[in-house]
Amino acid sequence: MENFDYLAPRSLTEAYAALGSGRTSLMLAGGTDVIVQLREGRKQCDQLIDLKHIPELMSYGFAADGTLEIGAAVPLAQLYEDPEVRRRQPALCDAATIIGGTAIQSRATLGGNLCNASPAADSSPALIALGALLVIGSDRGTGEVPVEAFFAGPGRSSLQPGEILLQVRIPALGAREGAYYHRFIPRNEMDIAVASAGVRIGLDESDRIVSARVALGAVAATPLFVPSAAEALIGQPATRETFEKAGAAAAAAATPITDMRGSAAQRKHLVSVLTVRALERALERIREAR
Amino acid sequence: MARSHVTTTLNGVETEYLCEPRQSLLEVLRDELGLTGTKEGCSNGNCGACAVLLDGRVVNSCCVLGVEAEGAEVTTIEGIGNADKLHPLQRAFLEEAALQCGVCTPGFIVSAKALLDAEPDADEHRVRWWLAGNLCRCTGYDKIVRAVLKASAQMQEA
Ligand SMILES: Cc1cc2nc3c(=O)[nH]c(=O)nc-3n(C[C@H](O)[C@H](O)[C@H](O)COP(=O)(O)OP(=O)(O)OC[C@H]3O[C@@H](n4cnc5c(N)ncnc54)[C@H](O)[C@@H]3O)c2cc1C
Ligand code: FES
Numbered sequence: 001m002e003n004f005d006y007l008a009p010r011s012l013t014e015a016y017a018a019l020g021s022g023r024t025s026l027m028l029a030g031g032t033d034v035i036v037q038l039r040e041g042r043k044q045c046d047q048l049i050d051l052k053h054i055p056e057l058m059s060y061g062f063a064a065d066g067t068l069e070i071g072a073a074v075p076l077a078q079l080y081e082d083p084e085v086r087r088r089q090p091a092l093c094d095a096a097t098i099i100g101g102t103a104i105q106s107r108a109t110l111g112g113n114l115c116n117a118s119p120a121a122d123s124s125p126a127l128i129a130l131g132a133l134l135v136i137g138s139d140r141g142t143g144e145v146p147v148e149a150f151f152a153g154p155g156r157s158s159l160q161p162g163e164i165l166l167q168v169r170i171p172a173l174g175a176r177e178g179a180y181y182h183r184f185i186p187r188n189e190m191d192i193a194v195a196s197a198g199v200r201i202g203l204d205e206s207d208r209i210v211s212a213r214v215a216l217g218a219v220a221a222t223p224l225f226v227p228s229a230a231e232a233l234i235g236q237p238a239t240r241e242t243f244e245k246a247g248a249a250a251a252a253a254a255t256p257i258t259d260m261r262g263s264a265a266q267r268k269h270l271v272s273v274l275t276v277r278a279l280e281r282a283l284e285r286i287r288e289a290r
Numbered sequence: 291m292a293r294s295h296v297t298t299t300l301n302g303v304e305t306e307y308l309c310e311p312r313q314s315l316l317e318v319l320r321d322e323l324g325l326t327g328t329k330e331g332c333s334n335g336n337c338g339a340c341a342v343l344l345d346g347r348v349v350n351s352c353c354v355l356g357v358e359a360e361g362a363e364v365t366t367i368e369g370i371g372n373a374d375k376l377h378p379l380q381r382a383f384l385e386e387a388a389l390q391c392g393v394c395t396p397g398f399i400v401s402a403k404a405l406l407d408a409e410p411d412a413d414e415h416r417v418r419w420w421l422a423g424n425l426c427r428c429t430g431y432d433k434i435v436r437a438v439l440k441a442s443a444q445m446q447e448a
């Protein structure tokens with residue numbers, strides 16, 4: 001591994017100052033992507049800035065309106081071990097519990113999963129479906145972007161030099177709303193998605209769908225938000241027939257490639273099946289909560 | 291390149307070392323501190339041979355930098371038991387023949403210890419899921435899982 005300086009700023013002000021020094025910087029959260037990339041020479045930097053000593057990035061909690069606000073460097077295990085997080089945001093835990101194994105989840109973070117910007121990352125479609133917002137900061141101030149606007153291409157986020165992802169904000173699910181995320185992999189655990197789907201739906205009193213969001217992973221150059229699948233759902237009864245239309249819309253929106261993990265045709269088929277099943281399970285979650 | 295000065299609690303003993311920022315905790319343990327019980331399998335996070343406990347949580351030490359251990363508590367296989375006083379997991383691995391070449395063994399034991407500390411009565415499904423990030427290329431997993439369940443039963447009786 002090429003050498004670099006290691007900095008552990010204790011505040012955002014210190015971190016922004018380090019980023020403004022003119023040297024090439026990389027951020028270090030859990031390190032499960034970036035340490036391997038540095039070792040393999042796929043990335044280089046003059047200085048590696050450890051975010052884990054910045055209090056704002058290491059805490060999480062529910063705001064008064066129920067929004068789950070998660071510091072970008074909170075380890076995944078800390079999130080899914082919290083019964084309140086599991087109860088109120090199960091679809092977040094669907095993703096957090098399948099990213100790597102136990103030892104990865106002790107370190108890996110949502111911030112790292114998002115900023116690494118893999119099209120196959122598991123948190124991204126889940127968070128897009130949940131309607132999450134990202135808080136981005138720099139020495140010029142902070143701003144918010146929806147997760148679906150955060151990706152520029154494989155391995156590229158829309159973060160500009162000097163910017164840090166600070167927080168992930170997941171809006172509360174209402175009493176008649178449910179969400180689910182899952183992926184297809186050829187083994188039971190510890191693998192990268194061949195394709196994945198995340199959904200969130202809301203129903204009215206007569207089980208008609210009044211809100212919907214669908215997102216897909218590993219079938220485009222970035223995690224994919226699919227408004228056409230939501231259109232196929234909204235205003236319709238929550239039935240298998242409706243869900244299949246959304247699955248067809250998801251398959252039509254997908255632009256997968258063929259690689260060692262799967263062919264384009266297989267991936268198109270998979271996202272249709274995964275979308276239908278995710279919708280069925282989100283519906284089950286609404287019914288169980290009643 | 292300037293070496294950084296790091297202070298940790300290593301297997302219960304306050305320990306200081308110097309390392310370069312690019313050195314992984316795995317390299318520091320093996321090459322600087324001579325604790326060769328922790329093994330290197332893949333050096334990319336996939337095999338779990340390098341597992342150690344960092345502040346009580348199991349991590350792959352090849353995916354942690356030596357400098358990140360500043361102020362932390364690190365437990366390696368050497369801190370879990372030794373030839374004179376085997377940990378119940380170590381004894382169960384021997385009794386159940388849950389190792390052949392042994393390269394994966396420290397990682398399995400460290401990882402299993404973290405599970406049994408948190409969930410003493412973890413069932414077979416839970417053990418298999420928890421250990422999914424530890425790979426073994428010789429023994430196969432049934433004997434390993436059996437050894438963990440045996441140790442768990444003995445530890446609960448004790
Ligand atoms: C064995 C193994 C299995 C894996 N399995 C999966 C899997 O199943 N699914 C999956 O999605 N991923 C998987 N991964 C990839 C990785 O673990 C995840 O992407 C993880 O969430 C990355 O988080 P991190 O905190 O470790 O990121 P880091 O490695 O610390 O950072 C990743 C990138 O993001 C940047 N960064 C981090 N935080 C910020 C921030 N707040 N602001 C700006 N930039 C930032 C870093 O500079 C770096 O470029 C796996 C990795 C390994 C080694
Ligand atoms: S050597 Fe660290 S996970 Fe394989």
Ligand code: FES
Nearest residue numbers: 390391394426427
């Ligand atoms: S005993 Fe050889 S790898 Fe497990």
